[in-house]
Amino acid sequence: MSAAAYNFAYLDEQTKRMIRRAILKAIAIPGYQVPFASREMPMPYGWGTGGVQVTAAILGPDDILKVIDQGSDDTTNAVSIRKFFAKTAGVRTTTQTAQATVIQTRHRIPEAPLHEGQVLVFQVPIPEPLRFLEPRETETRRMHALADYGLMHVKLYEDIARHGHIATTYAYPVRVDGRYVTDPSPTPKFDNPKMNDCPALQLFGAGREKRIYAIPPYTQVVSLDFEDHQFAPYRHDAACALCGSTESFLDEVVTDDRGGRMFLCSDTDYCEARRSAIAQDGEMHRE
Amino acid sequence: MYVAVKGGERAIENAHALLAHARRGDPAVPEVSLEQIAGQLALAVDRVMSEGSLYDRELAALAIKQARGDLIEAIFLLRAFRTTAPRFGNSEPIDTAAMDIVRRISATFKDLPGGQVLGPTFDYTHRLLDHALAAGGEVAHPARAQAAETAMPRVTDLLALDDLIERSVEAQCDAPVGDLTREPLALPAERDLRLQNLSRGDEGFLLALGYSTQRGYGRTHPFAGEIRFGEVEVEFVAEDVGFAVPLGRIEVTECQMVNQFAGSASEPPRFTRGYGLTFGQGERKAIAMALVDRALRARELGEDVKAPAQDEEFVLMHSDNVHATGFVEHLKLPHYVDFQAELGLVRRLRAEFAAAREGLAEAAE
Numbered sequence: 020m021s022a023a024a025y026n027f028a029y030l031d032e033q034t035k036r037m038i039r040r041a042i043l044k045a046i047a048i049p050g051y052q053v054p055f056a057s058r059e060m061p062m063p064y065g066w067g068t069g070g071v072q073v074t075a076a077i078l079g080p081d082d083i084l085k086v087i088d089q090g091s092d093d094t095t096n097a098v099s100i101r102k103f104f105a106k107t108a109g110v111r112t113t114t115q116t117a118q119a120t121v122i123q124t125r126h127r128i129p130e131a132p133l134h135e136g137q138v139l140v141f142q143v144p145i146p147e148p149l150r151f152l153e154p155r156e157t158e159t160r161r162m163h164a165l166a167d168y169g170l171m172h173v174k175l176y177e178d179i180a181r182h183g184h185i186a187t188t189y190a191y192p193v194r195v196d197g198r199y200v201t202d203p204s205p206t207p208k209f210d211n212p213k214m215n216d217c218p219a220l221q222l223f224g225a226g227r228e229k230r231i232y233a234i235p236p237y238t239q240v241v242s243l244d245f246e247d248h249q250f251a252p253y254r255h256d257a258a259c260a261l262c263g264s265t266e267s268f269l270d271e272v273v274t275d276d277r278g279g280r281m282f283l284c285s286d287t288d289y290c291e292a293r294r295s296a297i298a299q300d301g302e303m304h305r306e
Numbered sequence: 307m308y309v310a311v312k313g314g315e316r317a318i319e320n321a322h323a324l325l326a327h328a329r330r331g332d333p334a335v336p337e338v339s340l341e342q343i344a345g346q347l348a349l350a351v352d353r354v355m356s357e358g359s360l361y362d363r364e365l366a367a368l369a370i371k372q373a374r375g376d377l378i379e380a381i382f383l384l385r386a387f388r389t390t391a392p393r394f395g396n397s398e399p400i401d402t403a404a405m406d407i408v409r410r411i412s413a414t415f416k417d418l419p420g421g422q423v424l425g426p427t428f429d430y431t432h433r434l435l436d437h438a439l440a441a442g443g444e445v446a447h448p449a450r451a452q453a454a455e456t457a458m459p460r461v462t463d464l465l466a467l468d469d470l471i472e473r474s475v476e477a478q479c480d481a482p483v484g485d486l487t488r489e490p491l492a493l494p495a496e497r498d499l500r501l502q503n504l505s506r507g508d509e510g511f512l513l514a515l516g517y518s519t520q521r522g523y524g525r526t527h528p529f530a531g532e533i534r535f536g537e538v539e540v541e542f543v544a545e546d547v548g549f550a551v552p553l554g555r556i557e558v559t560e561c562q563m564v565n566q567f568a569g570s571a572s573e574p575p576r577f578t579r580g581y582g583l584t585f586g587q588g589e590r591k592a593i594a595m596a597l598v599d600r601a602l603r604a605r606e607l608g609e610d611v612k613a614p615a616q617d618e619e620f621v622l623m624h625s626d627n628v629h630a631t632g633f634v635e636h637l638k639l640p641h642y643v644d645f646q647a648e649l650g651l652v653r654r655l656r657a658e659f660a661a662a663r664e665g666l667a668e669a670a671e
Contacts, residue, residue, distance in 0.1 A: 025390065054490040059389040063382065064632025066639065089643045096639055098315050126643045144633065155619055157493050182655055188647035207647035227629045229490040253650050270642050271649065285643055 028075040028108040034058055038076035038231070042222060045233035050195025051163070052146050057229040067100055068226030070123050070142035077138060077222070078104065078121060083111045085119035090127035090268065090285035097125070114288050126189075128210040130267045130289040133219035135236065141204040143225040146232060148192040148202040168200050171243065179248050188253060194241045195234055209252040209268045214240040257282040262293035329374050343367040352557075352586025353377055357627065358384030359487070359506050360391075361556050361585050378508075382628045389487070398541040398550050399477045402560045402583075403460050405536040406453075409587075412461050413530040414564060420458030425535060426587075461532040462562045462579065471564060471577040493619055500602055500622060501595075505583060507625030509591040515615040516597035524601045524613030528580065531564035535587050559584045561592035565600045568607055578607060 041055035060068040088097040092114040116131040123140040149159045178186040191208035195201045221234040244250035255269045260281040269282040284290035344367040354366040358381045373379035409425025465471040484499040541550040561582035569575035580600025582592035601615040
């Protein structure tokens, strides 16, 4: 692809305007899924086309972009999307959460707290939290309109009756600003509390399903639960083998075929920052 | 060890270089040209143009070459190109009654004005592998005849003269044209958007759905009133000129299905219609599309919606192979994080299960 043949950040300005209108509407109605005329992108549906379109629509020449997949900057799809914008928009890229102005993510929210002025763009496969309870879009739109979320509560209740726990571990439904039940994208429920009262703007793009939704800064986001079965984020009870963190979400790595396991931070930037801080500390102690 | 689970830019670049190498194949064998693909794999090009929603033989041939013959990948390449192209406006409706016919058959009348014109077709060939073709060689010249002077009216128009079939909707050239590539599909969808969706839809998906209606899942009693394939003119009204100017000619296949009649106390019985249209020669797709179009009219015609092919939301939301292939194949992407969360829950449930069983055993002792 020759970058010169395409507009800044790939999409033509008319398309960007259309997407920005959808984003503004989404911000005005937190958690509501706004239909938008999603375009074919040069990467496949299901690989982040929604997030890529949102990023393309909001990116300016001065932005600094970070792209993560599974918390890591180095996974193949994150690399591919970061290169796409480096090529088509010529923007600066970073792996450091604090430096980035726009962070596109798949399946994680960074461990480092986000700050005002940052935008977190989620790639969303199925934006409809009620989809697996009711396959029909015509029906789920009506349920949202009436705030008819009984079905979801029944599902959570049935989980408890059957397993003793709510058996949803990722894409755990939230209620945004006391109104819309919303899908946080397939992030582990460990990340759900980070969405609440977050200083950064959170935008969600679903390309194949043609929906955009948003959580404006400092918006209340509550994970659905019951008084006697309260929401609890899950984290494997171990420390990161590299940085020793006992706070971060961990990836399990199989080290041999005899049951050997090690646990590592899923957020590679967080892990690296901690390791270099520890190394510096060590040096200071030696001095 | 940890590095092994990561991708990395170099690995990706190497994989793409290897792909280009594999695409080229044995360098001792001459490379296929776009002319060869467009000329000799013409039906593949037709399908890619149809489902890629872009009429350009050369680009479709390029897409097929680049995709190593994977037609859905080629359709995707063409779509991703099309989406960046500027849009000037909508053409005038094409007039298939004025088509320069290459093939025209009717299954409802033995003979009719203009006659049955077989054209280039696999029908009635014996499906025996032609080993002579493997060696290549000259092909005999086809028979030639003067084009018939008589018009070739559409069979459905002939039926409409006697009011035996429902009226076709009048073309409303000034009315806005629905376009699901510019506006997200809202449900329930009107027929213009349904037809656009089906025309872009996957041939295999429509084939299976059309077939299911024939086997009783939403029966429509179809007759292939007419299938025609040939060239039509595309015209565009340029604002500054003030009249329609020809943009060029395209090949299309049209299928007009004559279906189960309907009537009521106030309306006399009439046959109903199903419609299929593809770029190029795409008979299988056009026929399947006509079957599914008719099945999807169940709501409008007051029929019970029971079968998958009649279920608008099911059909329209799953017909697009670029959507489908992307989402199905995205399962290749890493899902470490979600799997980790799920693994944690299963381990916890198993521990609770074991503890409960132990408790039971102790209680029994």
